[in-house]
Amino acid sequence: MTIERFEAPFALVRFRTGAGVRLGLLAGERVRPLSSDDLGAAGLNDFLAAPDWDRLSALATDDGEWMPLADVALTAPVEPRQLLQTGANYRQHVIELVVAGLTQDGTRTPDQARSFAADIMDERKRTGEPYFFIGLPAGVVGDDVPLVLPSYSKVHDWELELAIVIGREAFRVSREDALGHVAGYTIVNDITTxxxxxxxxxxxxxxxxxxxxxxxxxxxxxxxxxxxxxxxPSDLNVRLELNGEVMQDASTSDLLFDIPALVSGASQTMPLLPGDLLLTGSPAGNGQHWKRFLRDGDVMTGSIEGLGTQVVRCVAEEVR
Structure with missing residues (x-):
């Protein structure tokens, strides 16, 4: 794996061992296992409910049982019980989609359509609400697992996203209090058929x-x-390369609804639990835009500034 674009003093990881998967602490180019005694909690989600980052900061500089990062197989760093997704949340991306639809019949020029779409997006940001739908936590894996492309379609697509990891339970929280319920952030590539x-x-x-x-x-x-x-999270570069070619390259500063708005909005219906994932939406540049979809042998390299890099390898499903 790679930790390019990661500069924080430490991060939480989960890694594979002969006995299964363990929680670990990454600091620099080394990883150490974390026990419940180290965490002061029974497990990851219990820790995230009331994260004591000072406790982990002290562990990051001591002489514990460290292993070289190169010797460790990292997997998904989270164990969510719920996964929520946000649609149509990058302003420029949505504007371009609207422009494509409005210019098909020739009644508007591209500039007229873009101005019209921009006004719609600005009004939505002022008076509208985020658009959420749910995913299955069972689909969450690490980039150590190849992405098997189901044989029932040839149009599987990528959508790289900043993902919020919930900390303290959030239920009907205000935008002003929402960030107090965020434990951290990770990367998720939201694959779509x-x-x-x-x-x-x-x-x-x-x-x-x-x-x-x-x-x-x-x-x-x-x-x-x-x-x-x-x-x-207000201005992070989001970048996805397909076989070395840049497909998505944007900033979270283009989000229509920011992190507080998303956490608050999602929490109005159902409590968000420690460790849950809330995806923030994907910028322009997916396969539908490029008319190029995922194929056997493709390699997606997705990175978000400050959060590292994931490398996902695609394989075709074997048809039996």
Missing amino acids: RDLVFRKDMKEIGTDWYRAKNAPGFFPAGPLLVPAPFVD
């Missing part, structure tokens, strides 16, 4: 996010859980 997004048998039903987004391994996460005190 495009030809399953809209139902063909009954168009009135609309979107089918269950079938389009929840195949095994469709939420590659991590490799790091970086504590919130080390991250300013």
Whole structure:
């Protein structure tokens, strides 16, 4: 794995051992296992409910049982019980989608359509609410697991996203208090099967996010859980390369609804639990835009400033 674009003093990780998966502390180029005594909590989510970062900071500089990072196989750094996703949340991305639709019949020039779309987005930001839907936590894996492309489609797509990791339980919290419920941040690549997004048998039903987004391994996460005190989520570069070619390159400063708005909005319906993931949306540059979808042998390198880099390898599903 790589920790490029990671500069925090430490981060939480989970790594594979002969006995399964263990929680660990990453500091520099080395990793140490974390016991419940080290955490002062029974496990990861219990720790995130009331994270004591000073406790981990002290461990990051002591002479514990450290291993070289190169000798460790990292996996997903989180164990969410709930996974929420945010749609249409990058201003420029949504504007371009609207422009593409409005210019098809020739009644508006691209500039007219862009101005119209920008006004819609600005009004939505002032008076609207975030758009949420749910994913299955069972789809969360590390980038140590190849992404198996289901054989029932040839239009599997990427969507790199900043993911919020919930700390203290959040239920109907205000925007002003929302950041107090964020434990940290990680990377998630939200894989989508495009030809399953809209139902063909009954168009009135609309979107089918269950079938389009929840195949095994469709939420590659991590490799790091970086504590919130080390991250300013307001202006982070989000970048995805496909086989070395840049496909997505944007900033979280373009989010229509920022982190406090998302946490507050999502918490109004159901309590957000420690360790849950709240994805913030994906910027422009997915496969649908490029008319290029994932294939056997593709390698996606996704990075978010300050959160490291994940490398996801794609393999075709074996048809039996």
